[in-house]
Amino acid sequence: MAQLFPRSADMWLRVVLFLLFGGLIALFAACVVLQRSDYRTDEGWTVDQPVPFSHEHHAGVLKIDCRYCHDNVETSAVAGLPPTHTCMSCHSQLWTGAEMLAPVRQSLAQGEPLRWNRVIELPDYVFFHHGVHVNAGVGCAECHGQVDRMPLMYKAKPLTMSGCLDCHQDPAPRLRPREAVTDMNWQYEGDRRAFGEALMRKYHVRAGNLTHCYTCHR
Ligand code: HEC
Ligand code: HEC
Ligand code: HEC
Ligand code: HEC
Ligand code: HEC
Numbered sequence: 001m002a003q004l005f006p007r008s009a010d011m012w013l014r015v016v017l018f019l020l021f022g023g024l025i026a027l028f029a030a031c032v033v034l035q036r037s038d039y040r041t042d043e044g045w046t047v048d049q050p051v052p053f054s055h056e057h058h059a060g061v062l063k064i065d066c067r068y069c070h071d072n073v074e075t076s077a078v079a080g081l082p083p084t085h086t087c088m089s090c091h092s093q094l095w096t097g098a099e100m101l102a103p104v105r106q107s108l109a110q111g112e113p114l115r116w117n118r119v120i121e122l123p124d125y126v127f128f129h130h131g132v133h134v135n136a137g138v139g140c141a142e143c144h145g146q147v148d149r150m151p152l153m154y155k156a157k158p159l160t161m162s163g164c165l166d167c168h169q170d171p172a173p174r175l176r177p178r179e180a181v182t183d184m185n186w187q188y189e190g191d192r193r194a195f196g197e198a199l200m201r202k203y204h205v206r207a208g209n210l211t212h213c214y215t216c217h218r
């Protein structure tokens with residue numbers, strides 16, 4: 001009987017099967033890597049901005065307090081991003097001709113706010129409030145990392161649900177005096193837990209129900 005398929009067809013079938021199988025393994029490996037990687041949580045990624053604003057320079061070297069630019073952070077849910085005139089309080093005198101600052105001058109001239117792109121954002125179904133944390137003595141660095149060393153802003157900590165819950169289960173050892181919330185170098189030599197527990201009493205931090213779903217999903 002004449003061969004219906006040439007001998008080489010068998011070989012091709014093997015090659016195709018081999019590629020298919022290999023591809024599936026590669027896809028699976030890629031999923032595992034992505035799931036674990038920073039890609040899912042955006043950790044460590046920078047974002048394009050109208051002006052390459054440096055926290056390292058302004059907050060680190062110049063030591064401008066966070067609240068000078070994020071002035072709602074103690075009272076509101078949102079910290080707030082600085083309006084153009086906050087930049088211009090210095091840059092109308094400093095670096096007035098710099099190309100890098102052209103979008104800031106243009107924003108002032110046209111009365112159009114600068115459009116900063118957000119770096120850290122929670123999904124809409126999560127409730128968050130800055131003021132409550134700041135007043136309980138939770139430092140910016142607990143959630144945003146060493147901002148004073150960031151030439152460009154990036155997300156230093158994952159801020160996922162388990163990240164929030166880690167602290168909500170046991171906030172005491174992560175509290176500090178309110179005066180030090182924006183201090184990027186604050187440290188405590190001694191019994192941090194006992195110190196934190198005293199702060200909890202002082203600031204009337206209600207422990208206990210902080211892990212209830214409705215704290216963050218309402
Ligand atoms: C309290 C004063 C002050 C404020 C407010 C301020 N800056 Fe600056 N900025 C400076 C100084 C000082 C320098 C550095 C000049 C130098 O090193 O020669 C600088 C440098 C810069 C540079 C040059 C690149 C760099 O970082 O070295 C950019 C861009 C810049 N600022 C953007 C901004 C923007 C945008 C705002 C508003 C969100 C702002 N600045 C607010 C004081 C200020
Ligand atoms: C001179 C003004 C200025 C100071 C001081 C400053 N910031 Fe900012 N901050 C900005 C501007 C402008 C942006 C938006 C551009 C960017 O993301 O870099 C920003 C963005 C941020 C963001 C990211 C917000 C988002 O979701 O996009 C965080 C977090 C932040 N700042 C924290 C801090 C902390 C913590 C300090 C104090 C250690 C601080 N900032 C000091 C001007 C300032
Ligand atoms: C308990 C964690 C936590 C602490 C403490 C904290 N932040 Fe945030 N911050 C967040 C989260 C989460 C977001 C994103 C909020 C959202 O998308 O609704 C955010 C967003 C921001 C933003 C961007 C937009 C906005 O207006 O909310 C700025 C600016 C900011 N934080 C600055 C600060 C500064 C300055 C401090 C310290 C005084 C601080 N944060 C303390 C968790 C924290
Ligand atoms: C490092 C510690 C810490 C981290 C991280 C943290 N929290 Fe909190 N959070 C607290 C403390 C402490 C309180 C209690 C404040 C009080 O009772 O005075 C609180 C209170 C809250 C409240 C209650 C606000 C109200 O209505 O009174 C919400 C909502 C909240 N946190 C959301 C979040 C979310 C969402 C995250 C993660 C993105 C987060 N928190 C991460 C320490 C933390
Ligand atoms: C301290 C704040 C906080 C508390 C308490 C909390 N969540 Fe969340 N939850 C979050 C944050 C933040 C996210 C967003 C996670 C992200 O973007 O990766 C989230 C996401 C989720 C999601 C979306 C799926 C996912 O995992 O990304 C579900 C479902 C959820 N939460 C259910 C619950 C339930 C049920 C409870 C009570 C047992 C609860 N949460 C308590 C902060 C909280």
